[in-house]
Amino acid sequence: MPKYNLDSKELAEKYDELSESQLDNGKKLIERLGIANGQSVLDIGAGTGRLAFHVLEQIGPRGRLIGIDPLPERISIAVKNNRFPNAHFQVASAEDLSFIPSDSIDSVYLNAVFHWVPDKKKALEEIQRVLKPGGKVALTTGARELAHTACFRVVTDHVLSRKPYSSVVKLDEYVTARLGVTSTQLVELLLEAGLNVANIEIVSRRRRFSTGAQIVDFLESSTFGNYLSHVPLELRDQAREDIVAEFENRRTEDGIDFRTYTIFAIAEKKSSTP
Numbered sequence: 001m002p003k004y005n006l007d008s009k010e011l012a013e014k015y016d017e018l019s020e021s022q023l024d025n026g027k028k029l030i031e032r033l034g035i036a037n038g039q040s041v042l043d044i045g046a047g048t049g050r051l052a053f054h055v056l057e058q059i060g061p062r063g064r065l066i067g068i069d070p071l072p073e074r075i076s077i078a079v080k081n082n083r084f085p086n087a088h089f090q091v092a093s094a095e096d097l098s099f100i101p102s103d104s105i106d107s108v109y110l111n112a113v114f115h116w117v118p119d120k121k122k123a124l125e126e127i128q129r130v131l132k133p134g135g136k137v138a139l140t141t142g143a144r145e146l147a148h149t150a151c152f153r154v155v156t157d158h159v160l161s162r163k164p165y166s167s168v169v170k171l172d173e174y175v176t177a178r179l180g181v182t183s184t185q186l187v188e189l190l191l192e193a194g195l196n197v198a199n200i201e202i203v204s205r206r207r208r209f210s211t212g213a214q215i216v217d218f219l220e221s222s223t224f225g226n227y228l229s230h231v232p233l234e235l236r237d238q239a240r241e242d243i244v245a246e247f248e249n250r251r252t253e254d255g256i257d258f259r260t261y262t263i264f265a266i267a268e269k270k271s272s273t274p
């Protein structure tokens with residue numbers, strides 16, 4: 001389970017600054033979702049609101065957007081940066097959307113969020129409930145069956161399987177290790193929630209960073225402090241340094257870059273209940 005009390009103002013600010021590659025994926029997801037002018041939209045796990053601001057440009061002044069996130073520091077940045085009167089940001093989790101009426105939302109999206117949600121079944125039931133008939137949900141998430149290709153985790157595990165970490169760190173306690181889903185499990189979950197799966201694909205792209213320290217900053221801020229929580233406190237600074245050095249070893253003249261594989265899924269609420 002992720003801990004939600006490890007976040008800080010600094011981590012939230014860092015995420016806002018370093019989340020360009022998540023934003024790029026998010027924009028591609030929104031393109032696939034096909035959000036139209038005037039729609040009502042729910043951004044689940046909105047973080048600091050960068051993708052929501054992009055969506056608000058698309059729905060125009062007649063649309064409305066609700067952005068939720070369980071982390072108060074992230075929501076507070078979204079509120080501070082928001083210039084749109086038709087946007088509302090609040091602290092809440094995917095599993096409890098009780099403040100949103102049933103059949104009221106045209107489009108829901110979760111960008112780089114679903115692997116974090118502890119109760120995925122409940123979250124999808126709630127999404128199904130708040131969507132209008134024919135409304136859509138879109139999400140991006142890592143594919144669990146491709147965990148061995150997930151470069152950030154592979155490099156981290158590589159360092160933590162060496163001394164002095166190997167005897168005290170359990171690699172499968174990496175925070176999202178047990179939370180992620182395979183693409184087949186995702187299809188099953190969407191179907192079980194009563195949604196029609198319109199499209200599911202695994203998208204490959206390159207992500208480039210300028211330094212190893214920037215990658216570790218990104219990992220710490222995007223996991224809201226959970227990244228090295230499985231490493232004993234007294235070894236964490238040293239682990240951070242060793243991981244930075246390991247990423248630096250992979251530098252080419254263009255910087256440090258990796259190929260990543262992300263599930264993009266779109267599902268739809270049935271138009272009428274059978």
Ligand SMILES: C[S@@+](CC[C@H](N)C(=O)[O-])C[C@H]1O[C@@H](n2cnc3c(N)ncnc32)[C@H](O)[C@@H]1O
Pocket residue numbers: 019022023026044045046047048050051068069070071074092093094095110111112113116117118222223224
């Ligand atoms: C990597 S960030 C992605 C933020 C944003 N969607 C983006 O595209 O930049 C993951 C976000 O998921 C949120 N999150 C974690 N557990 C959640 C839950 N149960 N319900 C909703 N959001 C959750 C975190 O608080 C965090 O802001």
